Amino acid sequence: MSNHELDEMLSFHGSEALTMGVELELQILSRHDYNLTRGATDLLAQLARQDHPGNVVPEITEGMIELNSSVHHDYTSLVAELETLRDHMVAAGDRLHLALAGGGTHPFQRWHEQRIYPKERYLALSEMYGYLAKQFTVFGQHIHIACRDGDEAVRMTRLVSRYVPHFIALSASSPYYQGVDTAFDSARLSAVNAFPLSGTMPPVYSWREFCDYFTRMVEYGVVQSMKDFYWDIRPKPNYGTIEVRVCDTPLAPRQAARLAAFAQALVAWLRQETRRAPHPDLGMAYSYNRFQACRFGLSAQFIDVATRSQRALHEDLIDTLTRLMPVAADLHSEAAISELLGQVLRMDNDAAWLRSVAGRECSLSHVMLRQVERWAGREASLA
Amino acid sequence: MDYTLFAQTVLLLQDNRLVVIGLCLISAILLSEWLHRLLSHLPAITGYLLTGLLMGPYVLGVLDGENLTQLSLFSDIAIGILLFELGRHLDWRWLRGEPRLVMLILLESLAVFFAVYLLLWGVGLQPLAAALLAIIAITTSPLILLPVLRESRAEGRVSDWAQVFAAANNMLALVAAVLLVALAHLAQTGGWQQALIGPMRELLGGLALGMLAAWLTCRFLHWLRAHGPHDVLPTLFLFGAVVAVVGAAKALVFSPLLGVLALGFGCRHIKSGEAVLGMQLDPLRSLFVCVLFVQLGASLNPSAWQGVALWTLLFLLVRTLTRVAIPYLLAPFCGLRHAQGGCLGVVLIPMSSLGLLAVHASVTTLPELDTQAAGIAAAALMVMELLGPIATRWALKQVGEIAEEGRQHVKS
Numbered sequence: 001m002s003n004h005e006l007d008e009m010l011s012f013h014g015s016e017a018l019t020m021g022v023e024l025e026l027q028i029l030s031r032h033d034y035n036l037t038r039g040a041t042d043l044l045a046q047l048a049r050q051d052h053p054g055n056v057v058p059e060i061t062e063g064m065i066e067l068n069s070s071v072h073h074d075y076t077s078l079v080a081e082l083e084t085l086r087d088h089m090v091a092a093g094d095r096l097h098l099a100l101a102g103g104g105t106h107p108f109q110r111w112h113e114q115r116i117y118p119k120e121r122y123l124a125l126s127e128m129y130g131y132l133a134k135q136f137t138v139f140g141q142h143i144h145i146a147c148r149d150g151d152e153a154v155r156m157t158r159l160v161s162r163y164v165p166h167f168i169a170l171s172a173s174s175p176y177y178q179g180v181d182t183a184f185d186s187a188r189l190s191a192v193n194a195f196p197l198s199g200t201m202p203p204v205y206s207w208r209e210f211c212d213y214f215t216r217m218v219e220y221g222v223v224q225s226m227k228d229f230y231w232d233i234r235p236k237p238n239y240g241t242i243e244v245r246v247c248d249t250p251l252a253p254r255q256a257a258r259l260a261a262f263a264q265a266l267v268a269w270l271r272q273e274t275r276r277a278p279h280p281d282l283g284m285a286y287s288y289n290r291f292q293a294c295r296f297g298l299s300a301q302f303i304d305v306a307t308r309s310q311r312a313l314h315e316d317l318i319d320t321l322t323r324l325m326p327v328a329a330d331l332h333s334e335a336a337i338s339e340l341l342g343q344v345l346r347m348d349n350d351a352a353w354l355r356s357v358a359g360r361e362c363s364l365s366h367v368m369l370r371q372v373e374r375w376a377g378r379e380a381s382l383a
Numbered sequence: 384m385d386y387t388l389f390a391q392t393v394l395l396l397q398d399n400r401l402v403v404i405g406l407c408l409i410s411a412i413l414l415s416e417w418l419h420r421l422l423s424h425l426p427a428i429t430g431y432l433l434t435g436l437l438m439g440p441y442v443l444g445v446l447d448g449e450n451l452t453q454l455s456l457f458s459d460i461a462i463g464i465l466l467f468e469l470g471r472h473l474d475w476r477w478l479r480g481e482p483r484l485v486m487l488i489l490l491e492s493l494a495v496f497f498a499v500y501l502l503l504w505g506v507g508l509q510p511l512a513a514a515l516l517a518i519i520a521i522t523t524s525p526l527i528l529l530p531v532l533r534e535s536r537a538e539g540r541v542s543d544w545a546q547v548f549a550a551a552n553n554m555l556a557l558v559a560a561v562l563l564v565a566l567a568h569l570a571q572t573g574g575w576q577q578a579l580i581g582p583m584r585e586l587l588g589g590l591a592l593g594m595l596a597a598w599l600t601c602r603f604l605h606w607l608r609a610h611g612p613h614d615v616l617p618t619l620f621l622f623g624a625v626v627a628v629v630g631a632a633k634a635l636v637f638s639p640l641l642g643v644l645a646l647g648f649g650c651r652h653i654k655s656g657e658a659v660l661g662m663q664l665d666p667l668r669s670l671f672v673c674v675l676f677v678q679l680g681a682s683l684n685p686s687a688w689q690g691v692a693l694w695t696l697l698f699l700l701v702r703t704l705t706r707v708a709i710p711y712l713l714a715p716f717c718g719l720r721h722a723q724g725g726c727l728g729v730v731l732i733p734m735s736s737l738g739l740l741a742v743h744a745s746v747t748t749l750p751e752l753d754t755q756a757a758g759i760a761a762a763a764l765m766v767m768e769l770l771g772p773i774a775t776r777w778a779l780k781q782v783g784e785i786a787e788e789g790r791q792h793v794k795s
Binding site for chain 2: 030031032033034037038039042045046049094095096097113115118361362363364365366369
């Protein structure tokens with residue numbers, strides 16, 4: 001890689017406006033048995049024939065597809081776009097006899113039956129990571145929040161990492177994997193953990209330090225682009241954002257927008273807290289907090305390194321969301337934050353919904369069918 | 384060389400028919416596995432078919448007519464399972480929203496019918512015989528298509544469409560054949576009631592029986608699901624329903640083929656198919672399909688070619704060219720690439736004898752169906768049963784829909 005290419009890659013395209021965008025990885029399912037099926041190529045070809053907002057791209061296996069929103073200033077426009085894009089994709093799927101669903105994992109797919117999407121990058125990943133590539137058939141939501149510059153991106157990456165368990169618990173929608181209840185609310189992140197470049201950004205404190213770290217990793221031949229880091233939160237210089245990558249894809253687009261609004265309000269609030277610095281002990285509790293959120297969801301325990309105490313995660317979430325209300329009002333996203341608050345007070349997330357459906361339906365195929373209905377917004381009419 | 388010992392062994396084995404059948408099945412599995420190791424792209428059913436051919440009355444004679452009669456019970460169940468699955472694949476709501484697919488099925492079926500009819504009529508076959516052969520020509524064998532799709536774990540648009548084509552063209556053929564035979568009888572006897580009532584009773588009876596069975600099955604499975612999770616009970620019940628419909632249809636002289644198709648179709652559509660969602664008959668199907676193809680192989684008569692080789696080749700050539708050309712040419716109008724359309728045509732090549740079987744009793748009473756026409760049908764079916772699975776698998780591979788294709792991508 002030439003110096004020019006490296007400079008280009010590390011050029012941070014920041015913005016003052018606190019914009020946001022989301023990427024959602026979705027499941028492509030056969031209408032026959034609601035198992036994952038290789039439909040990405042046909043779905044992309046079908047969508048290419050019509051105008052739709054945002055962008056739709058392939059993912060690592062052929063039973064996955066990713067939708068990208070455009071850049072948004074507020075929650076309302078994001079919801080509207082995600083739901084419009086959802087409608088386009090569902091209609092395209094209907095024509096192809098395919099169904100689409102959210103959720104962090106498919107409950108009964110067999111990972112070894114998945115097929116790598118025939119694209120150079122994915123084939124290279126498959127060569128590199130072997131079976132991990134197919135096991136990566138899990139579905140996440142990535143949230144982009146704009147930062148002013150690289151220094152702010154590094155600071156936010158570190159500060160927001162305290163709230164990683166909060167995002168995990170709110171979005172958790174992957175209790176079932178390979179046909180069994182994993183006892184986790186989010187089993188998806190276990191698949192991500194297996195990758196050597198997963199986890200958190202190393203302890204760098206400025207954009208200069210980050211660039212130095214990245215350059216050395218390129219020189220060592222470990223990475224070729226920022227995409228090779230599978231960190232929970234990573235700076236994305238070409239978008240001028242930080243990217244929060246820990247959320248499971250929710251079961252409905254509106255929840256995805258709520259989570260993005262939460263991230264936006266959080267960054268806005270942290271921007272105001274100019275004297276707030278990442279706690280030096282944050283890394284000590286990070287893995288434990290993350291595990292607790294994956295395993296127990298909203299019922300998790302949370303170590304607050306600032307107070308050196310352990311408390312219920314939902315209590316910290318209630319405090320956090322309440323604290324964000326004034327900022328959210330400025331961002332016109334108070335509806336999203338209060339809906340999330342209501343969700344926490346009810347101790348309700350998508351994983352809980354899936355378990356209740358599974359208890360009622362007695363079959364994971366039927367759970368998947370309900371997920372499809374929920375994603376398509378057809379739940380009420382078919383219930 | 385003294386063959387006495389061999390002959391004595393054969394006689395001994397023929398006295399114990401279960402041993403013979405068991406040994407044939409084991410041979411089928413071993414030969415299929417050996418062929419698969421030799422030619423990895425050869426479908427398993429081709430191995431079963433060759434074993435049947437080898438063991439059948441026309442070659443080694445290990446399986447005689449009595450054995451084949453016994454095997455036919457298992458074969459009927461296999462056909463029932465396969466047609467039930469085909470019926471389950473017919474999604475009426477999808478077809479309503481995809482008129483391009485319906486148009487393509489109709490155009491392709493009509494094109495094949497007229498191309499074959501004109502050829503055979505042109506070479507001097509009686510119009511009725513030519514029409515019956517043309518009707519057989521429009522069918523795709525679900526007995527070949529479904530096992531090949533399942534074995535190769537094919538997924539994609541061509542695989543999806545092929546199943547709908549097979550279901551639709553078999554139903555079209557069935558109805559057309561029944562009507563044609565009725566018309567022929569009408570011309571002979573002059574009494575339309577006698578000519579029509581029998582065939583219509585057969586068709587509508589099968590349809591009604593299948594739909595009634597579907598309703599009862601769905602009701603029971605829904606009740607079962609409401610009372611907690613069950614492991615194998617729902618699947619066994621579904622299997623029982625398929626077998627019962629085949630048996631009841633035969634007893635009532637209804638069309639068993641239409642009965643199980645209707646059962647599958649009904650189960651797919653009653654309350655959006657929720658009662659049978661996630662239920663797979665895969666292990667049972669694999670067992671019965673093995674028996675079915677051993678029996679089909681044993682029934683193949685290599686001498687069927689005598690005297691009809693040229694006409695059979697022409698018949699197959701015209702049918703294949705039309706079958707491939709229409710989807711290839713119309714592919715862009717249906718949202719497919721030309722290559723996908725062409726491959727769809729090749730996937731549909733295996734020809735089905737089900738349409739003929741369904742009206743077998745009526746057909747044999749028609750003097751117009753001369754020996755030449757019957758010979759062409761038998762010879763063509765033999766070729767299709769031997770080469771059809773290979774062609775289908777080859778086309779699925781070309782279009783990148785079989786699972787091995789994915790592994791090749793990883794290696795490349």
